[in-house]
Amino acid sequence: MSLSSAHISFMIASFSTPTFNLTSKPTLSFVWKTISDGLPDNYPRLGEKDSQPLKSVMYVSIGSVAIMTRDELVEFWYGLVNSRKRFLWVIRPDLYKEAEDGKNVPEELLEETKKRGYVVGWAPQEEVLEHPAVGGFLTHSGWNSTMESLVAGVPMICWPRQADQPVNSRYVSEVWKIGLDMNDVSDRKVVEKW
Numbered sequence: 001m002s003l004s005s006a007h008i009s010f011m012i013a014s015f016s017t018p019t020f021n022l023t024s025k026p027t028l029s030f031v032w033k034t035i036s037d038g039l040p041d042n043y044p045r046l047g048e049k050d051s052q053p054l055k056s057v058m059y060v061s062i063g064s065v066a067i068m069t070r071d072e073l074v075e076f077w078y079g080l081v082n083s084r085k086r087f088l089w090v091i092r093p094d095l096y097k098e099a100e101d102g103k104n105v106p107e108e109l110l111e112e113t114k115k116r117g118y119v120v121g122w123a124p125q126e127e128v129l130e131h132p133a134v135g136g137f138l139t140h141s142g143w144n145s146t147m148e149s150l151v152a153g154v155p156m157i158c159w160p161r162q163a164d165q166p167v168n169s170r171y172v173s174e175v176w177k178i179g180l181d182m183n184d185v186s187d188r189k190v191v192e193k194w
Contacts, residue, residue, distance in 0.1 A: 052086065052133035053133065054132055054133065054135075055132070055133065055134070055135025055136075056085065056086050056133055056135060057085075057086040057087060057088055057131075057133045057134050057135060057136075058080065058083070058085060058086070058087040058088070058134075058135065058136045058137070058138060059087070059088050059089075059123075059125075059128050059129060059134050059136070059137050059138070059154070060076070060080065060087060060088065060089040060090065060137075060138040060139075061089075061090040061123070061125060061137075061138075061139060061140075061145065062090075062095065062138075062139070062140045062159065062161075063139075063140040063142050063145065063161075064092070065162075066095075066140045066161045066162070067094070067095065067096065068095055068096045068186075069096060070096050071186075072096070072186040073091075073095065073096045074106065074109070075186040075187065075188050076138070076186055076188070076191055077089075077109050077113075078109065078188040079187070079188035079189070079190065079191025079192045080113075080117060080191055081109055081112040081113060081117065082188060082191075082192045083191065083192045083193075084116070085116065086116045086117070086118075086133075087116070087117045087118065088117075088118045088120070088123065088128065088134075089117065089118070089119050089120070090119075090120055090121070090122060090123050090125075091119050091120075091121065092121060092122075093121060125145065125148055126148050126152070129148055129149055129151075129152035129154050130152045134152075134154055135154070135155075136154065136155055136156070136157065137149045137154045137155070137156045137157070138156075138157045138159065138191065139156050139157070139158055139159070140158075140159055140160060140161050140165055141156070141158040141159070141160045141165040141166075141168040141169040141172065142164070142165055142168070143164055143168060146168045146171075146172060150176075150178070155178050155179050156172050156178065156179030156180070157179060157180050157182060157190065157191065158172050158173065158179055158180065158181050158182060159182045159186065160181070160182075169181040169182075
């Protein structure tokens, strides 16, 4: 919901405390530029909103707490690469358990990712989900992520891990019918089909 400038002016004049329009958001071109700033020059970027086809990008974020095994991470990664579609994946430094063990991601995945994928340590999720190029969200099904995806109208592939996530995932797939519940199984075939 957006407030018109007339309403905002009225509120500012009516209240003695500072008034801010919390519904205004930064432009998405700024968001994509911000995400791209930390990447090497030769790394592919999603670019401005008009440079990607409508609903052609899968956004992937497993939340700020969930931890994956290396095998789960690689399975998802193969699914994304094998889908031959564009993706933006938030991989936190502490996302997978074996990160310190020196077990690396297979080189072929890294090479294929450079063709159509984009991996970042953080992304402004609400803004990303509202981008017209985003056509799907692979999520852990946390409440906030689920609500943000609902508001943005983006279908979900749910991979619930803990707490409220299994219930949220069931609602997404069985009640609201706006996504798919992976039932806590990391399966590249499911990711490939999105």
